[in-house]
Amino acid sequence: MHISRLCRILSTLILVSPLPPALALEPSTIPAITPPPALPPAMAPAPAPPVMPAPRSPALPPATAPGPTVPGPATGRVPGLLAPAAPGPTMPTPTTPPSQVLTIEELQRLGLRANGLVQAANFQIKAAEAGVVGASAYPNPQLTFMAGPQHARVVPQALPANSHRQFTISQTIENPFLRSARIDSAEAGVDASHAGLEQVRADLAAQLRVAAYELILRQEVARVEASVSDLMEEIRRRVRMRVDVGEAPRFELIRAETEVLAAASRKEAAQLNAQRARIALIQLTAGALQPDFQVTGSLTESVNLPPLEELRETVPAVNPEVTRLEAEWKRARRRIDQERAAVLPSLTVLLSNFQEAQYTSNLAGVNVTIPLFYRRRGEINAAVADSERARGILEFRRFEIGQLLESAWQAKQIAQRRVDMFEGGLVKEAENALEIAQAAYRFGERGLIEVLDTQRVLRGVLSDLLQARFDLQAAVTEIDRLRAYYPKEDLE
Incomplete structure (x- = not known):
């Protein structure tokens, strides 16, 4: 609404300016500032261009300005021109693919499916689940086979040579407390991986949303700056004509040329910022977006x-x-239990079969490690320290996230107040100031410089309004990131 009023005011700025008699018959070709699509202008429909009669000859007089083009009849022969040739065979024209139009939620879903960080977090979950399978597995039995010849050393003739062989099977029976703690630690790792995936998704969804709003902001600013640049070009042309006929000082032309250069610089910078915001979105979606x-x-x-x-x-x-x-803290605590349970020995059951020419023997036994000299004090202390570290990080981040929520809420409140202030009073005052400067310029009480300065103030106020709206959406996005609020459909 405010940008639409700026368009109307700036468009009528030159229409009401005093012109020399030499310029009174010149057609008005003042470009209007194109408002952003988010703020549709409430302007009356422009009158249709006057239909001029076709010239008698295709050549225009040198001193006559070109008028609007008059289209010829749909069928038949145009006077003064040769008859059209017979239509030939129609060749198929290649159709350009339509541009990709997405809402912000669709953009978030696309980025969450295509971004490599999300895929890496998914593979991290699979690795953690594989760790649970490994932690739950039972130890495999071990089989030992030995065979070889046997010769007598004292009386070889009395004891002929023969061979013997031995089979040994060993099976480790784990400490149940150690096994349970190991499985719990691996399952806590799976929970941490799932939470890590959720964190990556929430952060990426927030980045995509902020980048989308930034692209919208930069595009709106680029449209406004492009329209202002076109208007400054038209102002410079008219000021140059007034200076040439001696109705305005040359200083106004210098000032107009300076304004044109500044407007062109702002236009180029705004277009580059819009292109940079577009590239940032393509980067976040890993190239899944079309360039247009x-x-x-x-x-x-x-x-x-x-x-x-x-x-x-x-x-x-x-x-x-x-x-x-x-x-992570739960996994660190389960590691303490695992190290403490590792002090208790595990049993290894042994079964052996020995065979030779005269005897066969079967043996059974148990292998036990006695924790007599070292009771894993170093590993236990390291696990305790790691648990305290994880708990400290958890408490600090919990407090910090609470403060981030408070900060984001305050930023939202400030941005909302700024938006209300701009929409409620500042923009209206800037528009009134421009109207007053325009009226003073019409009656010759003020020069063109004052009008341009007032117009620049209004443009700055409108830019601040757009920035305040963007800050409001960014603050809301930060709150949604903290509470992991984003489109989660079709992500599994």
């Missing part, structure tokens, strides 16, 4: 968030980083 993709969205979208008290209770419980750190 379009994002349907607006900076004026409604903001729906739970109350702050509810967020303070739910965010620490559902935040994926807190969940991951809790799983």
Whole structure:
């Protein structure tokens, strides 16, 4: 709405300016500032261009400005031209593929499926699940076979040579406490991997959403700057004509040329910023977007968030980083149990069969390691220290995430107040100031410089309004990231 009013004001700025008699008959070709699609202009439909009669000859007089082109009849012969040739065979024209149009939620789903970090987190879950399989496996039995010749050393003639062989089977019976602690530690690793995947998704979804809003912001700024640049070009042309006929000082032309250069610089910078935002989105989606993709969205979208008290209770419980750190702490505590259970020995059952020419013997035994000199004190202390480290990180991050929530909420409140302030008073005051400067310029009380300065102030206020709307959406996105709120359908 405000940008539309700026368009109307700037478009009528030159129409009401005093012109010399030599320029009174010149057709008005003042470009209008194109407003962003999020803020449709409420302007009356422009009158249709006048239909001029066709010239008698295709050549125009040197001193006559070119008028609007008059289309010829749909069928038949145009006067003054040769008859059209017979139509030949129609060749098929290649159709260009339509541009990719996505909403912000569709963009988030596409990025969450295509980004390599999400795929890496999925493979990390598979690796953790494989670790559970390995921790739950029973030790394999061991088979030992030995055979060889036997010769008598004292009386070889009395004891002929023969051969003997031996089979030995050993099976380790694990300590049940050690096995249970190892399995629990591996399962905690799976929980940590799942929480890590959720954290990667939440962070990536927030980055995609902020990048999409930034692209919308940069595109709107680029449209406004392009329209302002075209308007400055037209102003310079008219000021140059007034200077040539002696109705304006040359200083106004110098100032107009300076404004044109500044507007062209802002236009180029805005276009480059829009292109950079587009490249950032393509990078986040791992190249899954087409180069000419379009994002349907607006900076004026409604903001729906739970109350702050509810967020303070739910965010620490559902935040994926807190969940991951809790799983890491649980795994560290299970490692302590595992190291303490490793002090108790595991049993190895042995069965042996020995055969020779005269005798066969069967033996059974047990192999036990007695923790007499070393009771794994170093491993236990290391596990305890690692558990305390994980607990400290968890407590710190839980407090820090709470402060991040408070900061994001305050940023949302500040951005909302700025938006209300701009929409409620500042933009209106800047528009009124431009109208007053325009009226003063019409009656010759002010020069063109004052009008351009007032127009620049209004453009700056509108830019600040767009930035405030973007800051509001970015703050809401940060809160959604902390509570892991993003489109989760069709992601499994």
